[in-house]
Amino acid sequence: MHSFIPSRRTARSTYGPDDYDFAKRVLSAYPTRARTILFSPVVPAHKVSQGLDSAELAGWILEDRLPVRLQVQLHKMIWPGRERGI
Secondary structure (H helix, E strand, C coil), X not given: CCCCECCCEEEXXXXXXXXXXXXXXXXXXXXXXXXXXXXXXXXXXXXXXXXXXXXXXXXXXXXXXXXXXXXXXXXXXXXCCCCCCC
16 A cells, blocks of 8 residues: 655645545545644635634544644734735
């Protein structure tokens, strides 16, 4: 079976429930050698009109007991609303 992710660390941005479910299916279907898998919620900025609340994504990860880490875009929490320069 082929390894989906050859690197030691990878990230996956999630927009909502459908995208999250897709990421779960990929994790279960393809083995990985990555030591750390990061899930990051997409926040509204640039051309993205809607985002995903970090707490909601964290709840899904905990409920499903996924072997991933939640990564938030800290700069967007510190300077919310900026579309450029972050």
